[in-house]
Amino acid sequence: MPAFNKILIANRGEIACRVMRTARDLGYRTVAVYSEADANARHVQLADEAVCIGPAQVNQSYLVIDNIIAAAKKTGADAIHPGYGFLSENADFARACEAAGIVFIGPTVEAIHLMGSKRLSKIAMLEAGVPCIPGYEGADQDDETLIREAERIGYPLMIKASAGGGGRGMRLVQRAEELVAQLRTARSEAQNAFGSGELILEKAVIQPRHVEIQVFGDQHGNIVYLGERDCSVQRRHQKVIEEAPCPVMTPELRRAMGEAAVKAAAAVNYVGAGTVEFLLDASGAFYFLEMNTRLQVEHPVTELVTGQDLVAWQIRVAAGQPLPLKQEDIRIDGHAIEVRLYAEDAASNFLPQTGQVLRWEPELFDGIRIDHGLVEGQPVTPFYDPMLAKLIAYGATRDEARRKLIRAVEDCVLLGVKANQRFLANLLAHPVFAEGGATTAFIAEHFAADPSLAPQPPRAAELAVAAALLYQASALANAHQHGLAGWRNVENAPWRFTLRHGEQKHVVALEVTASGDQPGFTARIGETSLELVLLASDGRWATLQIDGVRRRLAYHLDGQRLWLHGHAGNLELLDVTHEPAGAQDAASSGTVKAPMDGAIVDVLVAEGDRVAKGQLLVVLEAMKMEHPLKAGVDGIVRRIQTSKGDQVKSRQVLVEVEAAEG
Template identity: 55%
Template sequence: MKKILVANRGEIAIRVMKTAKKMGIQTVAIYSTADRNAPHVKFADQAVCIGEAPSSESYLRGDKIIEVAKELGVDAIHPGYGFLSENAEFAKAAEKNNLIFIGPKSKAIEIMGSKLAAKDAVKAYNIPMVPGIDHAITDIAEAKKVALEVGFPVLIKASAGGGGKGMRVVEKEADFEAQMNRAVSEAQAAFGDGSVFLERYVTSPRHIEIQVMADAHGNILYFFERECSVQRRHQKVVEEAPSSVLTPELRKQMGEAAVMVAKSCDYLGAGTVEFLLDENLNFYFLEMNTRLQVEHPVTEMITGVDLVELQIRVARGEALALKQEDLKICGHALELRVYAEDPINDFLPSVGHLDVYRLPQGEGIRVDNGFEQGMDIPIYYDPMLSKLITYGASREEAIELMIQAIAHYKVEGVQTTLPFGTFVCQHEAFRSGHFDTNFVKKYYDAEILKKQRETEAEVAMLVALKQYLSDQKVVRLPIS
């Protein structure tokens, strides 16, 4: 494998390229017209414009990407995450064109891409699942009957997708029909498939995921867990590894269950098995993400393993050199997704110009970044600027370092989730470890950040005024 095309943009494209270069592999970047001056374009050995700004005309053009790969003599394609990373047809097309897809085979992507097919695949392995319906449904009368059997509250979820789309929590029977209609409509719009399924809603769950890696020689390892319970709109914002609530026995049980999930679909490469953990520490299979996760750096920090390097080695046909007993948890890592979003205004995207953009540095601080000062934030893509990761010997140390790192991360021109990260790290519920996926709903108050922002603006104004008055006192000698 001498040349890899990275079919993505931003921080993940650079992240993959760094490891490829470390391994002596050349890299090819693709970019849209909106990204022509982006850092990932400059970082690659070669770069090709793939199309216009909308992702449907650029980063989602699998046919065009494969055409470019063949023209440039590329050996393999790394899809990153998002875009085509979980597109079975793209993986198939790569295989047909003798290009190595650095990810699982298309069959595994297809199985795990459907939540119902995934549940069906893991049934034989006695993996715990939340009680509910095990087939797709669009008929409201049938769905209501199932909901009454399962018991309220229930969760309606799109069969074909994720990211919080096509998902509704229904607290009581009277609301069911309206919420069912909304879920089906949203699923149809987002995924072209309106089918949904129902399951009992676990009211105070924690979102725990297990990183796995499988080679083509029958070896599957789990790289412990990540805690991903701090979310907004069902999407993660703060992640950490390890979780503060898992015992060694429970960690082993969940790790072995994740390995079984990977076995159920003949998995290859890096994947993540997601579980819900209830207040009594019972865990339930949720889904499998057949790609590298956004939050993979926290796992790398506590295990000392480069997951992208393992992905590439497995894709080359190499056997995993590690054994499960070789893997140990060392220290604690935290990640904040730095989005160009306004946490005061319901986390809505904050499009604008990066007038100031300076990253924090120091021991224990890692920033996987995709932007630089002077750039505009494109409206066409996910608004994530970077991932801020801190590592310490203990959870407390990692949290304190995160607060310091956020304070030294300077962004002007757009609003970001940095103040929200500070709020989380300073909140007693998070610091104590006693929180769940309802953290934002229970504890977050935008007014706190609003007052803080107003105070900072007042201080900046006073400093500017003081400087102005000082300048007026300077004696200017008349010109003779």
């Protein structure tokens, strides 16, 4: 008899969907939990049963242990899979499952408690003989102690949230005078994200590779490693690209790192899936970073190169079965690369984005896997991490996998919410990454000037296509209104469209050169002239011939607002042709607005204060990150329209600063 029959997944989004897929394939019933904001989410739709566990805020829903245990009891779920993030590395949650007689599909309470603390785990690894980075992992957490220890360690150094991961509560400090401010920010982020402000300090290892080893243990004392993943391409200490195997790995180094990882796992009698993370320097020396006592975001690349389903391993181990393979039976074949599709604007300092998913059509072909939790029409809210999906490619060689992934990234249709597709495609195409030379310094050193990191105007062809689609929609509406279906007047003067992209306006002169079901146009944008034929359009896809070349493009038109799947991904254009003069927002640069939906963490000024350009005024928290909002001008704070703890909407006015004369 199996140890359990129904699995509740205590998570959301793509990982909840991914766990459900394997659970179903193994014959288990599944239960989803969801917040009020996720009532129509994909993971809710895929589950056999679903229970609402609270409001949108994570500390009232996905992080409330009692609500999740109650949902399991209500539905008869006798096992819980935590996914990753949220409560996945919370020892109290694992303990609550145990107390309720529910199988926790993960490691023991003791292992989670020890390895969930960077401070305690590092002490344990030093005792076990695993190589570690010099630093401070003491219990005293006052500023005076941390300042003294930082002087001992030397600069540059890393501040890390002891309880954290994903780059939250992590800061690189170059100079002593930066330390106190960075400690404050790191503590605040760590407290908000993980419920603990405890920190550790470590000497910064410059230009290393970030290499992690996938380990697995069972309840019979067996522990194996399933190769490595290179996660060196990072931004703000968050992984952007992950791949297996590591491009510079040798059999000897893999064995040494794998055995060190197994030693780390054995030190805590580890059971289930875990990841031991190391920094690897150019000499081949490696240092323990942390152990994650859960399934990793990047586990698909390991699955693809080993041919194993790691979630299936988790479930079988939790049911008391031995590991399905011995160490000598584990093989690595081919290459896999994964990228994370985020709702963020790379051209605006990676500002997280909210909005509604109007179109979602993932590009799937041989060797491509896409893990996601998206459905068309769903909102992307400020309450959760901005990761929308994971795109993974497998190939016989690294270059084959890389080439496939570039195509998949470029061709995935996501309209309605800005995402980082162009940033990802450009990273994958960069010569340094292509040759396997990327370290953790890659983005800062080789990618800072990439066009994806700065606002780019729409291409002439994209503007021409937009004008043609807007014309077609207008002509069809007029024909329908007057009963003149199919009518076109090609004698009229060129139509002039004014299209706004961000704060910039672009004028397109569109001359209708052919009427009928496949109208033709000459479009002029500045000095550029293009010939177009609109061959077909159905509200989702348009087929056009542009200067003799036929292309098929995804689009979504809602009144005067057009979303087009363009060269940079999701392109949003607003038809302001008939907008009255001066109608565009004319607020002065002294007005500070919320860049997205979120919560106000702090207001640092009062009405009447004199402020300097660049001075921090308000701190906004959204999508698990803090965003500092600063004064755009020197002047005096005339009005504050928000308070600490407020929930605010995108573009809501928060502070008004009257610019100083002169």
